[in-house]
Amino acid sequence: MTLLRVPPPLPRVVDLKRTYDAIVVGSGAAGGMAAHVLTSHGLDVLLLEAGKQVDTTAELKSLEWPYDHPRRGDMPYTSHALRGAEYALRKPPYAPKDSPWKTVQSYVQGWSGSDYSKNILVDEKEHPYTGTSYAWVRARVLGGKTNIWGRLALRLSDYDFKGKSHDGWGEDWPISYADIEPYYDKVDLYLGISGHPEGLAHLPDSKFQRATRLNAAEVRLRQSMAKSGKVLTPYRAGVTTDGLKHNKFRSRCFGRGACNRRAGGCDIHAAFDSPTGLIYPALETGHLIVRTGSIAREITVDPATGKARGVSFVDAATGTTMEARARVVVVGASTLESARLLLNSKSAAHPNGIGNSSGHVGHNFCEHVMGPGVDGFVKDLVGKPRTLDDGRPGGFYVPRFRNLKDKQKDFLRGYGFEGSSGTGMFPGASRAPGFGAAYKKSVREYDGATIGMGGFGEVLSRYENAVSVDPEVKDKWGVPVLRFDFKFGENEKKMAADMANTAKEIFDEAGIEVVDHDRKILTEGWSIHELGTARMGNDPKTSVLTQHQQSHDVKNLFVVDGSSHVSASCQNPTWTIMALAWRSCDYLADELRKGNL
Amino acid sequence: MTVTRRDALKLAAVAAATPLLPRGMAEAAEATAASTAGKTAAAAAGRFFSAPEMALLDELVEIIIPADAHSGGARAAGVAGYIDGRLAQYDPAIPILKADRERWKAGLATVDALARETSGKTFLESSPAEQTALLERIAKPLTEAEIPTEEPEERRQPAAEKPETVGQRFFVELKSWTARGYYTSKVGIHDEMEYKGNRAILEFSGTDVATLPPVRPPQD
Numbered sequence: 001m002t003l004l005r006v007p008p009p010l011p012r013v014v015d016l017k018r019t020y021d022a023i024v025v026g027s028g029a030a031g032g033m034a035a036h037v038l039t040s041h042g043l044d045v046l047l048l049e050a051g052k053q054v055d056t057t058a059e060l061k062s063l064e065w066p067y068d069h070p071r072r073g074d075m076p077y078t079s080h081a082l083r084g085a086e087y088a089l090r091k092p093p094y095a096p097k098d099s100p101w102k103t104v105q106s107y108v109q110g111w112s113g114s115d116y117s118k119n120i121l122v123d124e125k126e127h128p129y130t131g132t133s134y135a136w137v138r139a140r141v142l143g144g145k146t147n148i149w150g151r152l153a154l155r156l157s158d159y160d161f162k163g164k165s166h167d168g169w170g171e172d173w174p175i176s177y178a179d180i181e182p183y184y185d186k187v188d189l190y191l192g193i194s195g196h197p198e199g200l201a202h203l204p205d206s207k208f209q210r211a212t213r214l215n216a217a218e219v220r221l222r223q224s225m226a227k228s229g230k231v232l233t234p235y236r237a238g239v240t241t242d243g244l245k246h247n248k249f250r251s252r253c254f255g256r257g258a259c260n261r262r263a264g265g266c267d268i269h270a271a272f273d274s275p276t277g278l279i280y281p282a283l284e285t286g287h288l289i290v291r292t293g294s295i296a297r298e299i300t301v302d303p304a305t306g307k308a309r310g311v312s313f314v315d316a317a318t319g320t321t322m323e324a325r326a327r328v329v330v331v332g333a334s335t336l337e338s339a340r341l342l343l344n345s346k347s348a349a350h351p352n353g354i355g356n357s358s359g360h361v362g363h364n365f366c367e368h369v370m371g372p373g374v375d376g377f378v379k380d381l382v383g384k385p386r387t388l389d390d391g392r393p394g395g396f397y398v399p400r401f402r403n404l405k406d407k408q409k410d411f412l413r414g415y416g417f418e419g420s421s422g423t424g425m426f427p428g429a430s431r432a433p434g435f436g437a438a439y440k441k442s443v444r445e446y447d448g449a450t451i452g453m454g455g456f457g458e459v460l461s462r463y464e465n466a467v468s469v470d471p472e473v474k475d476k477w478g479v480p481v482l483r484f485d486f487k488f489g490e491n492e493k494k495m496a497a498d499m500a501n502t503a504k505e506i507f508d509e510a511g512i513e514v515v516d517h518d519r520k521i522l523t524e525g526w527s528i529h530e531l532g533t534a535r536m537g538n539d540p541k542t543s544v545l546t547q548h549q550q551s552h553d554v555k556n557l558f559v560v561d562g563s564s565h566v567s568a569s570c571q572n573p574t575w576t577i578m579a580l581a582w583r584s585c586d587y588l589a590d591e592l593r594k595g596n597l
Numbered sequence: 598m599t600v601t602r603r604d605a606l607k608l609a610a611v612a613a614a615t616p617l618l619p620r621g622m623a624e625a626a627e628a629t630a631a632s633t634a635g636k637t638a639a640a641a642a643g644r645f646f647s648a649p650e651m652a653l654l655d656e657l658v659e660i661i662i663p664a665d666a667h668s669g670g671a672r673a674a675g676v677a678g679y680i681d682g683r684l685a686q687y688d689p690a691i692p693i694l695k696a697d698r699e700r701w702k703a704g705l706a707t708v709d710a711l712a713r714e715t716s717g718k719t720f721l722e723s724s725p726a727e728q729t730a731l732l733e734r735i736a737k738p739l740t741e742a743e744i745p746t747e748e749p750e751e752r753r754q755p756a757a758e759k760p761e762t763v764g765q766r767f768f769v770e771l772k773s774w775t776a777r778g779y780y781t782s783k784v785g786i787h788d789e790m791e792y793k794g795n796r797a798i799l800e801f802s803g804t805d806v807a808t809l810p811p812v813r814p815p816q817d
Contacts, residue, residue, distance in 0.1 A: 196807065212803075213801045213805055214806055434736060436729070
């Protein structure tokens with residue numbers, strides 16, 4: 001059925017006397033890509049990952065039936081998943097040290113199948129943060145959040161890269177679509193993406209493998225939406241549906257339909273994850289050392305030149321701090337962790353944190369606003385023979401349709417809808433009313449007729465939305481934590497209202513009976529799409545990085561994750577993070593060869 | 598169907614929207630246990646619930662999801678055992694879990710208290726028609742004001758509630774856990790829902806979007 005190979009053992013012995021070509025901090029989409037590209041150029045790379053290596057192939061057990069699990073897939077009952085209300089009504093830190101729970105994890109662990117992802121997400125008790133309410137989801141393991149990501153893999157367009165030119169808000173990116181397009185192509189072909197070309201200027205097509213199919217409810221919705229020029233397209237999933245001959249660690253998707261059982265993870269690695277997609281292949285070059293359990297505390301500086309000298313890190317097991325050295329430091333620790341690392345790296349040469357002469361590190365923090373949406377059912381599908389609708393890595397996507405040629409009077413930018421429909425392993429049983437034989441029958445008959453979608457909207461990049469380092473609170477390893485100062489603004493609220501109204505209109509027009517209409521915005525952070533805390537730009541006074549994600553201040557420092565994004569767009573960011581990291585690391589390798597760093 | 602972040606939130610919210618524990622109900626639970634002990638001696642005790650409580654729970658879950666011509670019900674699926682086993686694993690040193698446990702005992706006691714108040718008999722002694730009538734009473738949706746808040750535990754204000762409202766709140770929880778136990782069981786997944794997934798398939802089911810007309814957005 002599948003030809004999964006055992007992951008190679010991680011060569012983790014680090015020579016602290018040696019100067020590596022590059023140290024990469026973080027092993028998710030950004031760090032994994034950096035390690036992969038740099039080693040492919042023959043550079044010797046040390047990859048530092050704060051978390052453990054978790055064997056997700058064994059951990060995720062996607063074919064296990066719920067009744068074969070002692071708690072039907074739930075994590076031990078001594079662990080607590082934060083609830084929506086806890087985020088909204090409290091301020092962080094969300095898990096006091098004296099919490100009676102053995103571990104406290106983010107809201108993602110409140111989903112079904114939490115036992116399978118419990119070793120991937122962090123324990124909030126060990127990883128506090130302070131400030132405004134924020135649902136911060138973190139995965140400290142090899143591969144980071146790519147082990148559990150939602151897999152929606154979208155491109156950005158010049159509507160995003162040149163947003164300011166389009167509507168005057170924020171800043172344009174220092175690149176245009178033409179600059180990144182060849183790298184999107186490379187990512188598509190190397191990692192695999194499933195989808196259907198729609199020919200849209202605002203959501204460019206990828207080099208797609210076989211698309212998933214639409215079920216009857218989705219076909220009906222697509223055809224209804226087409227009348228007003230809105231598109232419903234099969235979920236563009238970062239999943240290989242036709243296989244990847246060049247990667248022996250990943251299997252093609254064989255539609256076994258367990259994708260909805262837990263927080264995303266794919267144990268056959270048809271869905272992209274950084275370890276099997278990038279890191280294991282990079283290990284085979286012989287140029288990569290991966291040291292897990294290595295918590296980067298600060299980027300060290302050569303006092304003579306002001307350039308980065310290496311990374312000081314804490315060994316998670318022993319608490320010992322050590323320093324590894326390199327010619328170049330590449331940070332890909334996630335948007336917020338990278339900002340934290342830069343801000344924690346204070347020295348005489350860089351008193352506000354390394355790379356922060358602009359004062360913009362931690363600022364212009366943006367993401368996606370979500371919450372509004374609709375759920376309903378298609379009446380004439382009630383009681384029809386059941387189909388296998390979860391034998392697909394995703395449902396559907398509705399690309400942005402606002403503020404393209406039109407101009408909304410209430411808000412700038414746009415939003416898209418993610419949706420799903422039809423049957424899964426578990427019916428939406430709790431929504432059917434009553435009890436008894438009629439209840440049971442209605443659960444059975446309505447299950448295949450259900451359809452729902454929810455919006456993801458661009459949160460405007462604003463200087464005042466920021467993270468900084470808390471002057472007092474430290475994490476379990478003594479590293480100062482982040483303090484949030486982040487709030488949705490009027491634009492987000494008005495956009496969310498339009499999202500809610502439009503979602504209902506779309507369903508009404510398609511003759512889909514709406515049974516649940518959400519208007520509420522979820523707590524900041526819910527989208528898990530944090531972006532923009534070290535943005536790129538041409539002006540070193542208002543940006544942190546160049547178009548190649550190179551620090552304006554420190555030539556041998558690169559930050560290759562979502563922190564570099566100038567605006568959030570409304571498209572999910574992972575594919576763009578990887579395309580940019582690839583582009584920047586090609587440039588980095590070239591510059592290093594030329595002796596320019 | 599893929600559970601989106603939004604869907605998943607809803608599932609979690611259902612599980613989280615648990616009713617509050619009214620004061621004094623734990624004592625009522627003990628009274629019920631004592632009064633029904635003799636009549637249901639045949640039922641085995643659970644790991645958490647007493648034998649009479651198990652007998653009552655088993656009857657309740659079967660009424661909520663009964664056997665029918667299509668498949669077995671909650672009894673055949675072992676739902677009472679699932680709920681009992683789950684609560685047995687709850688560590689009473691954790692206040693929220695302790696409260697959950699007490700609320701379940703109190704909920705069962707309330708069902709019996711309401712039955713006695715109506716017919717002078719326990720729930721299990723009542724006729725099927727009386728049992729259905731009682732469940733219909735507590736299956737009435739709660740008013741907006743009665744829906745338990747999602748406030749963090751320490752901010753909640755336990756209020757003295759009418760047994761009727763306590764019953765309604767218990768029903769929400771009972772139904773939610775019955776559905777969870779049933780639709781994650783062998784009977785629920787294979788016999789009732791006839792789920793065809795969780796195995797390799799060669800081709801996705803559905804319509805190939807390439808066979809549908811392309812969409813032309815207005816800007817083109």
